[in-house]
Amino acid sequence: MQFLQVRGLAKSFGGLMAIHDLDFEIEEGAILGLIGPNGSGKTTTLNLLTGFLRPDAGTITFRGHNVTGIARHRACQKGIARTFQLTKTFLDFTALQNVMVGRAYGQQPARNLRAAAEEAKESLEQVGLLDKAGFMAKDLTLMQRKKLELARALASRPQLLLLDELMAGLNAAEAEDAMALIRRIRDSGITMIVVEHIVKAILGLSDRIIVLNMGEKIADGPPGEICFDPHVIEVYLGKAPCLL
Amino acid sequence: MTGKRIITLVLIIAVLALLAALPAVVSRDSIINMAVLVLLYVALASSWNILGGYTGQTNLGHAAFFGLGGLTTRLLWLSAGWSLFPSLLAGAGAATTLALIIGTPAFKLKGVYFAIGTLALGQVLNVTVGDMFPMITSLPVQQLVSYQLLPRYYLFVGLAVLTVGTAYVLVNSRLGLGMMAVREEEEAAESLGVSAFRHKLLALVVSAFLAGLTGGAFAFYHVGYYPQFLFSPVWTFDALMMAYIGGTGTIIGPIIGALFFVVAKELLALRLVEIHLTVFGTLFILVVLFLPGGFVQAWASIRRALVRQLGARGVRLASRRQAS
Structure with a gap:
């Protein structure tokens, strides 16, 4: 059984073709990098996979279930979690309460709120925020909020995690930290699709990379292959970053 | 934490004892009537707060549920000859049914559009009821002769306790966490497995049930009024203002x-007659602009400042003691 299989996916906004006839799949346990210029359809793809948008055509099959056009909360309950490009933290909640929502409503939800609180602490610890559990989310830094969103998504116990520009706005040291964190999450057995603009980071992280341009897949392969692909260099990379 | 909980518990018991003993202490009906009004508004504002405050959906049609509960109860109790409690339950049931019917279309609207939509709903019912029931409804003579204020007062005590208790249990449950998550960030809540629609509908239904019950209690309490009066937007906006101010x-x-609100209105209305509306309107605007968390937020800020002051003094005292 394929872990995730996408066939003929299409989405238009008015006259604009955001995604056109997209096919791809992921093996369980892999990190798939999704790159491309602005407006190439990366976030649209994540939105289609998580029910935030309904596709005009195509099918999405996740662990043998057809999840095409599924409701947002059902996607999470089926094991597909996500983070947002611009953080959407519950600002008037404590860090712990933020994570408790994922634990109380995600896959195999906790039996009651007390159990949810206990189990949510594990996710906070996983991202290194346990000492901030009682802090109001609005008092956290951007980096901490991004980690909090990650903890929240992890608390919903997903099999597939979609990260939308987790490293955007972070400095070099914080980005290193985030990369190490993503690797640890992979090692815990969670499959990921990672959208990033930091090319060096995505080349280092991904097992496989898909390059989108104007809603179409223009390359699909291991990082070493992608960064020498003349078409990819032309539309996105500008020069071969692997030579650095 | 436990110390705080004990204090809260003691306070709750004290308030309940005070409410139970009030008629024994004050014999003046005007005071009891004012207490009834406070309790009515506690129930109405708390029921509005479940959807408006905890779930973040500003309902400007709350009077529709209050009114429908009152209309149904009064008709069944006075005209159809039902006894009181079945009539009250039927009133709350009618309000709940309305909530279930309008919930699906209303929650297709978001933010300010939801507010406008519910405002329209309230006004439609207000005008319709005004046309259908133009005559004043008064208690019949035999009811008037045997009218007793105390049972009505205790009914409102029970109602206020039920409403506040329901709100407390709900918002401290898993469902309450989901409702507040929807208020904070609807898309994030949904991405974590919370169905925003189901939580909004649940909040609306509970809110409408309690508002309908409150309307029914009002119908039992009041001697004579035009049926349309219960659908007046005043009920919505009073409840909303109280929730915001508090x-x-x-x-x-x-x-x-x-x-x-009730105490200030009484004092202001005596001295200023109609100007009290302007005073409340201004106060409401000031609170929304400068104190979005209401009195509760103001109290929290004052307490923080006090603790800081006392803490600083404690440190000074300690260092002085050390120096000597």
């Missing part, structure tokens, strides 16, 4: 707001 999204906020 502090939305808190249990104590609507209680403080109702108490403040």
